[in-house]
Amino acid sequence: MFTRIDHVGIAVHDLEKSISWYETTFGLTVASREVNEEQGVREAMLFVADSPAGGSYVQLLEPTRQDSPVGKFLARNGEGVHHIGYGVDDVENALASIGAQGVRLVDQRPRHGSMGASIAFLHPKDTGGVLTELVQAAKR
Template identity: 50%
Template sequence: MNRKPIRVVVAKPGLDGHDRGAKVIAQALRDAGMEVIYTGLRQTPDQIVEVAIQEDVQVIALSSLSGAHLHLFPPVVQKLREQNIHDVLVLGGGVIPDEDIPVLQDAGIPAIFTPGASTKDVVRYIQEHFYGPQEKPKVQKIDHIGIAVKDLQQAIDFYENVIGIKCTMIEEVPDQKVKVAFLPTGDSEVELLESTDPDGPVAKFIAKNGEGMHHIAYRVDNLEAKLEELKRAGVPLIDQKPRRGAGGAMIAFLHPKGTFGHLVELCQRED
């Protein structure tokens, strides 16, 4: 569904002469598909509201590092109300003490983003305000189980001739220093992993642990969103962003110290 872009005014009220943070927020909102008007430094509440009306925006994002937020932010809301405008979302950010946040919220500024917040937090808040909560990414199934082996062909022969499942593809993944054999079984796969380099991660795993289960992989419907969810939950990640893996999948690994000692892979495939 095509949505009309959210229009945002990013403004620096008062005499604060630092606007790097405001520019970073403005760019992050643009990158998220929003239309952003940055008003520049030293704007009065009247000027900010005038621009918001002229540009027909849905959001005013205010930034202040000067400590004058209690005197500068609420008048913007008041000026909007004087114009009978009640549907513009006003947000605040900057160096704002915790004890001032409830005061600003009572004044009609529902969300305050302090220096610990990320630009993604701001983007997500605005999007969810207008579009509703984003659907949580789903784990669909166990995609495969990875097994580290010293001799790939010997392992394939065992699985085909003894276990009774057939290898359908062998692929080398140079950046992971591994050769992979895929053996589908029902809705999932066995993935046999042979290192192509004595210093590769699979070779190091075998040297430390011997041959055996290397990782378990879960298929998700939105890998990037799942990684963001895990970051917010404090789960340590090996891969901060999705990368290309074997079989054309986008993959990311979670750190074993956050998953009870075993390596977990998340993958997303375009079926």
Template identity: 50%
Template sequence: MDDDTSGGPAADYLTGIGLLGIDHVGVAVPDLDAAIEFHQRVFGMRCVHTETNPEQGVREAMLRVGPTPDGAEIQLLAPLTPDSTIARFLHRRGPGLQQIAYLVADVDAACAALRERGVKLLYETPRRGTAGSRVNFVHPRDTGGVLVELVQKA
């Protein structure tokens, strides 16, 4: 494996996608309010954003880890309806890790680069994500079973 600090081939490969880092980790939960309370009480996380996203079929909350504004975040996702994607996930697998989200500079460019590499994306064009971000997802069959979200902040 190439060392990406050398500016060699690994760095060039990532540059084509515009990968900036890990944005958040998504966790599917059956009850958003109970999950927020648990993470705040047990881990001391701070809920920094909540919203309902009918397009994605979820109620969601972003919880920050650590004292700084740029700390890592956990996204809690609860189903809006019994037929939503998160509801189906909970039915099949139960509560738990649902996705990892990578922050990208330009989600359209990242999608194009990944398609050129033979990767299947869930949406033809990016959709609205948390707090007005633009998102798309890499199909888990192409990532070893892990749902990968690409996030371009608003």
């Protein structure tokens, strides 16, 4: 079902400072920057590697408001891994298959994610404490 580890989503207090740190320390480069008002995040995708199935990224997430999901996560946990995104070929099929296993879906239907992807989140209470995102990348 999974074609790759698409990204690791990391909650940060200061996006620009964290981008600089990842660039300097690990040599990663920014592939895209976006603001997602619906999710209340300002984010950047930092390119890690490419594969036949698509790219892998570190996603840095800064909340645009304290009552957003990432804002609440930071208040509770501080900076750290917020979620894991796995690549899938067809996010609707993957959602149907996973939902049929009894996993609660945060998103019943795919919505717009970073870099034009169709994405959906699974409920962390049903996924061993790991907030899990399914990512169908935009066609290249």
